[in-house]
Amino acid sequence: MLVPRGFAALMTPGDPCDPLLRQVLPLRAERLTVAGFSRDPVGDTSADLGHGLLRKYAGRALLIATGGCAVHCRYCFRRHFPYASLGLGADRTAVALALIAEDPGISEVILSGGDPLMLDDDRLEELIGRLHAIPHLKRLRIHTRLPVVLPSRITGALCRLLAGTRFATLVVIHANHPHELGTQAENALRRLRGADLAVLNQSVLLRGVNDAVDTLCALGERLFACGVLPYYLHQLDPVEGAAHFAVSDAQALQLGEELRHRLPGYLVPRLVREVPGIGSKIPLAESVRNGDRFL
């Protein structure tokens, strides 16, 4: 179990069902073998070219910048990802950067992980500098949970580093419940927005955490109050050990519909599923019609 103190402080003491606690607390239920839940639910290992560069999305390359995170989310779809087999930093990054440089079809790099902001400013600056040198790259995207779980990481210096490039830069954070966005997270998000960075949020639909329309509405409103727009609401990737978080497709679709009725369009996240081998997220309704996979 790994959870920053500041995030733990947002939990209600003594409540075993606290929605923040539930995201980080290991339960015996993780050990159950459940049909359909596997170690690589989204086909990352087959998309990974061996250097932590995933090219499964058109025009975008996803670089696993580091395996480290500040928090261990129990439902993480990469909870079994073989980070250790990625090898050592410098060589691996050089190969990944060379692959990006030789493919002019890539216009956006997504720094992912783990959490790319676990890298210190110097290493991040070096990495971004090397991406800068690749002329066909136009956009830089950072997928990070740190503004939420470790807001102190979002320093003025980091914001200047992220803002001081020729890239159009997007930060995609990850919050699942409005209680995650306390005053410190709000201030961190304001610093990012103050640096002219676009900030979107992705959430995972999680039983016992945010599987209620009131919670999801409150999340959308809280995000907007922090200057962030909702982007994706992911149906859970069926990763081994996370079956106790599953919400059925039928309930997920119902929640999506209620959200559309209750919120302005810009606060309604896209309810999607990742299907292995497909290069984009699929709207859940379409995926269910296709009979892709059911929860």
Ligand SMILES: *Cc1c(COP(=O)(O)O)cnc(C)c1O
């Ligand atoms: C879907 C996904 C992406 C690509 O995101 P888009 O916003 O659809 O381009 C990148 N990283 C992860 C972890 C994803 O699930």
Ligand code: SF4
């Ligand atoms: S922060 Fe993201 S990558 Fe890290 S454990 Fe949580 S869901 Fe997984």
